[in-house]
Amino acid sequence: xxxxxxxxxxxxxxxxxxxxxxxxxxxxxxxxxxxxxxxxxxxxxxxxxxxxxxxxxxxxxxxxxxxxxxxxxxxxxxxxxxxxxxxxxxxxxxxxxxxxxxxxxxxxxxxxxxxxxxxxxxxxxxxxxxxxxxxxxxxxxxxxxxxxxxxxxxxxxxxxxxxxxxxxxxxxxxxxxxxxxxxxxxxxxxxxxxxxxxxxxxxxxxxxxxxxxxxxxxxxxxxxxxxxxxxxxxxxxxxxxxxxxxxxxxxxxxxxxxxxxxxxxxxxxxxxxxxxxxxxxxxxxxxxxxxxxxxxxxxx
Numbered sequence: 363x364x365x366x367x368x369x370x371x372x373x374x375x376x377x378x379x380x381x382x383x384x385x386x387x388x389x390x391x392x393x394x395x396x397x398x399x400x401x402x403x404x405x406x407x408x409x410x411x412x413x414x415x416x417x418x419x420x421x422x423x424x425x426x427x428x429x430x431x432x433x434x435x436x437x438x439x440x441x442x443x444x445x446x447x448x449x450x451x452x453x454x455x456x457x458x459x460x461x462x463x464x465x466x467x468x469x470x471x472x473x474x475x476x477x478x479x480x481x482x483x484x485x486x487x488x489x490x491x492x493x494x495x496x497x498x499x500x501x502x503x504x505x506x507x508x509x510x511x512x513x514x515x516x517x518x519x520x521x522x523x524x525x526x527x528x529x530x531x532x533x534x535x536x537x538x539x540x541x542x543x544x545x546x547x548x549x550x551x552x553x554x555x556x557x558x559x560x561x562x563x564x565x566x567x568x569x570x571x572x573x574x575x576x577x578x579x580x581x582x583x584x585x586x587x588x589x590x591x592x593x594x595x596x597x598x599x600x601x602x603x604x605x606x607x608x609x610x611x612x613x614x615x616x617x618x619x620x621x622x623x624x625x626x627x628x629x630x631x632x633x634x635x636x637x638x639x640x641x642x643x644x645x646x647x648x649x650x651x652x653x654x655x656x657x658x659x660x661x662x
Contacts, residue, residue, distance in 0.1 A: 371506045374497065375422040378415035378512060381493050386412055388486035389523075395479030399466040400526045403459035403546040404483065407519050407553060408490075410455045411512075414448040418512050421445075425506075435643065439603055445511035445564035452515055452557030456550040463546035470539040477534075480527055487523040490516055505602070511560050518556040522549045573600035573607060581609055584638060588630040591619065596655050609635065610645035617650035624648055 389405035392398075421444030427437045494516035501509030529545035532538075573581070578600060585595050593614045600609040613631075615624045628646045635644050 370500065371422045371504050371509060372419070372426060374500050374509060375415070375419040375512075378493070378497070379412070379419060381489065382408065382411040382415040385486045385490050388482055388489075392479040392483040392486065395482065396476045396530070398476070398479065398526075398530055398542050399462050399470070400529060400542045400546040400549065401479060401483060402462055403549055404519070404523050404526050406458055406462075407452075407455050407522060408486075410448075410451045411516060411519060413451055414512055414515060417444045417447055418509065422506065422509070435603070435608070442564045442603075446561055448511050448515060449557050449559075449561030449564060452518070452553055452560060456553040456557060459546055459550035459553065463543040463550065466543040466546070467540070470542050476530065480530055483523060483527055487520055487527070490523065491520045494520060505606075511564065514556065514560060518553060522553065525549055525552075573602055573609075577602065577607065580638060581607075581635065584634045585611070585631055588627070588634050590627045590630060591615065591623065592627050593651055593654060607639050607642045608645075609642070610647070612647045612649050612653070614649045614651060614653050614655075617652065 386405065386408040389401065389408050393401040393405050421440045424437050424440040427433075429435060429437075494513050497509050497513035497516065500506070501513055526545060526549060529541055533541040533545075572578075578598065581600060582598065585598075589595070593616065595611050595613050598609070598611040600607055602608075613624075613628065615627070628648070631646065632644050636642065
């Protein structure tokens with residue numbers, strides 16, 4: 363099952379490359395038709411999308427390699443590395459956009475075919491929006507940081523495009539062409555914020571941030587439902603690496619319980635957790651009843 367999920371993320375990541383290139387081509391055409399620095403900034407962000415799509419594809423391929431002698435816990439963190447790089451690229455793109463917009467402030471202008479350029483940009487934005495939604499849906503389902511980072515970036519691109527289109531239409535209606543570079547600067551500031559969020563989330567993954575409260579509750583319920591004759595569990599800890607989780611906890615049993623019986627309880631808990639989180643790693647430390655800490659069960 364884990365292998366099938368890995369193949370799905372690789373397939374989606376691969377398709378991101380031609381789609382991002384097509385969107386970039388449309389946006390460059392829109393900029394060429396209009397001469398708008400705001401549309402140029404939109405196209406520059408899409409250039410980052412192409413690089414990010416390539417990074418995400420190779421990161422997903424590496425992440426789905428099975429554990430080996432040098433990487434006994436697998437290669438899942440490759441996706442976090444990809445997402446960090448993508449976040450940095452987003453920030454760099456924002457600074458480049460600000461530079462172009464500032465240079466255009468003294469002499470804002472548009473070419474002779476602004477409406478056609480806007481239509482082309484609308485088409486590119488529609489393609490981007492549909493693809494971002496699909497990436498987010500699959501990224502969350504497969505717990506892929508690389509796909510989720512790409513979807514967030516593309517959604518930022520979509521919001522950017524919508525704002526640019528609205529601003530250009532306003533500039534054409536009012537004749538205030540200065541709105542074009544000002545809009546580009548505002549877009550860049552929003553991109554900076556989104557880039558920071560991508561970097562922060564990815565660094566958390568690299569630093570082994572604890573499982574989300576939802577995952578901890580799910581794990582706790584699975585343990586409690588399969589305690590059997592065990593007396594309690596405590597010291598629950600967990601972390602996530604892409605679509606794999608690593609969990610450890612102490613399980614207290616009657617000190618006179620046969621080892622085989624305690625082993626069966628551990629197996630029942632592990633089987634349920636593996637059903638919920640295929641391919642994950644679970645470490646259970648057995649303790650005698652002298653180590654009781656609570657009144658039956660305890661959690662994190």
